[in-house]
Amino acid sequence: METKIPKLAIIAGNGSIPFYLVEECKNKGREYCLIIIDGHAKELSEKYKPDFIVSLSKMGKAIKYVKKLNIKDIVMVGGVERPSLRNIIPDLWTAKLLAKLNSSITGDDSILSSLTKALEKEGFNILAPENIIPSLLCPKGILGKFKPNKNNNKDIINGFKIAKLVGSNDIGQSIVIENGLVLAVEAAEGTDNMIKRSALLKKEEKGGVLIKVIKPQQDKRIDRPVIGINTIEEVWSAGLAGIAIEYNEILIISFDEVISYANKKGLFIAGI
Amino acid sequence: METKIPKLAIIAGNGSIPFYLVEECKNKGREYCLIIIDGHAKELSEKYKPDFIVSLSKMGKAIKYVKKLNIKDIVMVGGVERPSLRNIIPDLWTAKLLAKLNSSITGDDSILSSLTKALEKEGFNILAPENIIPSLLCPKGILGKFKPNKNNNKDIINGFKIAKLVGSNDIGQSIVIENGLVLAVEAAEGTDNMIKRSALLKKEEKGGVLIKVIKPQQDKRIDRPVIGINTIEEVWSAGLAGIAIEYNEILIISFDEVISYANKKGLFIAGI
Incomplete structure (x- = not known):
């Protein structure tokens, strides 16, 4: 043989x-x-x-x-x-x-x-x-059937800038923002722990957006940010309104499962 | 009368x-x-x-x-x-x-x-x-009997810049940094909760520095950052090496008590 x-x-x-x-x-x-x-x-x-x-x-x-x-x-x-x-x-x-x-x-x-x-x-x-596996990369646009509302959209634009700033200083990749107020910034604790924390800090019953971006200096071949079903489960448990992640930069693990979970729970997922 | x-x-x-x-x-x-x-x-x-x-x-x-x-x-x-x-x-x-x-x-x-x-x-x-009460403002220099070591000093310089950046974007006032790695960034959760978190994230047995600064746009009359005995107790519990805070900008509550606690526990306190 x-x-x-x-x-x-x-x-x-x-x-x-x-x-x-x-x-x-x-x-x-x-x-x-x-x-x-x-x-x-x-x-x-x-x-x-x-x-x-x-x-x-x-x-x-x-x-x-x-x-x-x-x-x-x-x-x-x-x-x-x-x-x-x-x-x-x-x-x-x-x-x-x-x-x-x-x-x-x-x-x-x-x-x-x-x-x-x-x-x-x-x-x-x-x-x-x-x-x-090219299909791992997050596509652009609204990915599920729910859309961010007006406040969410403001938070996405504002939060994207803040997350990029946090990332470009090598602090972390994600934040949670609600009505213009940054609730939590990820550093060494990981995205899931940060999402958990934001549950205690948000004001609206269903409010706050998880923003996740790639750090500009990150080596994309070895260290792309990832979201998966556990991320979106944490987002749901925390009572956030949805997720906005950088399109073409973030990997989505189990795409179909993630989107169908979001659709079932009324969460939006946006590639921004 | x-x-x-x-x-x-x-x-x-x-x-x-x-x-x-x-x-x-x-x-x-x-x-x-x-x-x-x-x-x-x-x-x-x-x-x-x-x-x-x-x-x-x-x-x-x-x-x-x-x-x-x-x-x-x-x-x-x-x-x-x-x-x-x-x-x-x-x-x-x-x-x-x-x-x-x-x-x-x-x-x-x-x-x-x-x-x-x-x-x-x-x-x-x-x-x-x-x-x-003018004596509330943090003075400049090493305030207790312990000094930051070489690594702590690097972290203080680097961390101060990062904390200012985080502050100038209205995210928060304090961070914990250890050997160049930002362990935690404060947003809406408050300094004490952030310090607690850093205990789980640090690597050295006695490592990491709490950096606290004023946000550039903060109204100093009504909203100066404050540290007190509870802050330094949290820093001790978390196993951090010490505290560096912005001199002439941060209020220290119960100055003598804070310094004597730090001296007893081997923590440094620096006005930077």
Whole structure:
């Protein structure tokens, strides 16, 4: 029996995008190998046996493995928990990377984007999830059957500017705004926690809009903002009126499920 | 017995500054009348019998009362909960004010500063708490016996810029930052809640700095940011390294108590 050489390496952290990528590869008959970052993506690990599990501090091993398989295309995707740099004993490849970073690591962004640059120097092509599945990107316009009202529309315009400002300063990607008042700004706590908080802060029974944008400096191939069914469930639980997300920039996981949930609950979803 | 005419009207919301103002008036023998905004300042109400309790929607009554007492100087201070505008039945004076605001009310700032402007047009002098008690303003420099370390200092410089940016967009006054990463940004939830959240997000055992600044557009007479013993207790509970606040702009309530608590717990406090 001839061993098949996988053509795409999926380096996976947390979240559901890796599931879609694996399924897409299976459906399209595209060969792949699945590399999971140690301590992440437990369910993925259980569902699809990973070909390789690698610690963030031992990326050199993953590189060696991928090279041996003659793979050029890598998609690196999913949330990665910021490692405490104190207890890391890196392998040589990672040590060189860290030396180059020269303690400039701050947000998750910079870890992953430095890793991306280093992988490119090794001759790899770093692909984005939407290169594999273009339908993941949020389209433009009103996506479900409900529309933002006049106040929501004002909040969307105003909130979009604020979210971009917050993003361009590398603080976070999303905010909740109600009648001109910013209720919550996401920093390190994650979108879902921020939405939960906004429930306690809003005034209208059904008010407030979640705005989510991409940070201008974000490496779009590895770190696009994502919404999924859990996001819209949180939005519903918090009593918000709807969601406005940056079209062509944000990934929507399980698009049909998200839209039908929004339609059922009376929430609007806008690609802006 | 001759009735004494109070010379200073203290219009009080929540918080401890009104206590200090009343005590200062008593100590200095300055005549005052205490007006409490309905639904606020319960402890104050219990400790010092208010001369007048007024609903935010019936400010006209308070104006009439203050004018009758021949008072020109007003200090308006303390947190005021953002009223739901839906259930308000304003008196004539307040109705005119609201008409002028023309539904432009967004943050707490705009309610109070519009009220201030309206009171000035009526001929009142709106004083700031520090006009009555100058020692409330945060001085410059290291205020206790502990100093920020090198990383803290970087975070203070970087965080100050971010906090000012967040403030200048009317989002909030404070952030928590650790090793260059913004852990939390305050919007409508208040400083204490934001500090609590940062405890779950920080990486170092004793890391992260609370930065608090004044918003550039804030009316300093009625709405200066404040820190007090509860702030520094929260900072300690959250395991942060210290506090950096804008000198000459932020009020420190119970200065000696705050500094001695910080000294006992090993926290730094810097006026920046």
